[in-house]
Amino acid sequence: MWGRLPRVTISIVIALVSLLAWGWLLVGQGGFWRTDVRLPPRAPGGDPAVWPAVAVVVPARDEAHVLPDSLPSLLAQEYPGRAEVFLVDDGSTDGTSALARAIAEEHGGLPLTVCSPGEPPAGWAGKLWAVHHGIGVAAGAYEHGYLLLTDADIAHRPGSLRELVAAALADGRDVVSQMARLRVETGWERLIVPAFVYFFAQLYPFRWINRRGGHTAAAAGGCVLIRREVAERAGVPAAFRHAVIDDVALARAVKRSGGTIWLGLADRVDSVRPYPRLSELWRMISRSAYAQLRHNPALLMATLAGLALVYAVPPVAAVAGAVTGDGLLLAAGSAAWAVMTGTYAPTLRYYRQPLWLAPLLPFTAMLYAAMTADSALQHYRGRGAAWKGRTYARPQSGEQAPGPAAD
Structure with a gap:
């Protein structure tokens, strides 16, 4: 029992950190998950006297x-x-x-x-x-x-x-x-x-x-x-x-x-x-993912670690807690997964998609992590961002792509 305690304790700590991250995202990240930021309807008689060209x-x-x-x-x-x-x-x-x-x-x-x-x-x-x-x-x-x-x-x-x-x-x-x-x-x-x-x-x-x-x-x-x-x-x-x-x-x-x-x-x-097809979506995302990170290896590592902590840990912790009978691990993982699912639901409703897709967000996030890693790999192979027959060379030292993507 004592031999398992450090491993289980570390697992619980990681799950709790993931839960805290989701608590912050829920209340402290500008309500990013809400989908009510839309153009306001025009008020009757509110049109301008002269419409600009x-x-x-x-x-x-x-x-x-x-x-x-x-x-x-x-x-x-x-x-x-x-x-x-x-x-x-x-x-x-x-x-x-x-x-x-x-x-x-x-x-x-x-x-x-x-x-x-x-x-x-x-x-x-x-x-x-x-x-x-x-x-x-x-x-x-x-x-x-x-x-x-x-x-x-x-x-x-x-x-x-x-x-x-x-x-x-x-x-x-x-x-x-x-x-x-x-x-x-x-x-x-x-x-x-x-x-x-x-x-x-x-x-x-x-x-x-x-x-x-x-x-x-x-x-x-x-x-x-x-x-x-x-x-x-x-x-x-x-x-x-x-x-x-x-x-x-x-x-x-x-x-x-x-x-x-x-x-x-x-x-x-x-x-x-x-x-x-997945291959077309993959190219669409990977062509610019590493540019979003300013071609910075440290940002790449931090992003991949962050995606794992925020999106992969909750379902893994929930399943591990259920299998091992660790109630705290199960509770922390399930709570984080529930918050994740709840914040994704408005976007699915906006796209008129079934809500059963929401719990699958961890899998999708890991796909995005793989696309991001592939974007970096293509960059270091000297291929840059390729799109519609053009390949953009990797930036020179000190040059940044200030950050969806140019044709």
Whole structure:
């Protein structure tokens, strides 16, 4: 009995530390698990007297398979002011430009300009070079007002553009960003995609981001409405042209320049990009996971240890306690697992998924840990972040990717 005591005591201590961590996350991490940070409904008669002009910039690289589901929704936006869509073909080989023009001819709606910037110069991520070019093309006709930076796989339901601008004007925000509702149809998407949003909110609690004067900065790259003057002042996107995680980099640049940000979950903005297989989800996450850790080995080790402590320990402790008859170990592990499950449930409800998936979050978290480790492995093999036929070289010493990911 005494020979087993140190091992059991250490197990209980670890389980209690995990439980304390979940207690802190529950009450001290900005209510990250809540899903009620949404655009407020427009009050009757609350529309502005004059609607500002909006240039919609859409970077696109080999997006012919999703454009039929996304581009018509942008062109169909009924906006009271001037608005135009600028689709920037970033070296596509699948007929993206021709298809975009054909869709515009068929559907009509907002004017569409299709342009191409050529290959990105050294030091530029492809998506950011396309955004930079699109902003430049739009500058002549849209010197003032707003830019809507949105991805080619993002569909905007009717009224989306109007609601974004109205919210920015009503609340005096320089940036209004919505995290698009990602596609959740296959088994792997159900297991991994809601957790992606949950983990993102845990790292960047929306309420902290939206706090005026706060230091937490993040945005959702699929849907970012930004005042043109603020974009110029913050150097968007030249100030972070090499960033792999461009949306967080944009938000940091805006906050450094004194701008204000609002970020929340979307009701009218949806991603139509499918990730039916685990391999596709794996590539999507691993391409930028190590960049999020600033290519820092110490942060990598701390992150992997933290994921194990917070997500793996509770179910392991609960099962070990039940098997060995250790009531305290069982209680600590079960309590931590219950808190974890409870905080994940709102995200599953937002995605209209069954709640029985919530207790499986530890398994999903370990998948994310494996993806993060694989991201670091690819980095040290010199492959950098690979996406759509481009491989971005590992940063030079002292260079950081300021932190979802550039095409």
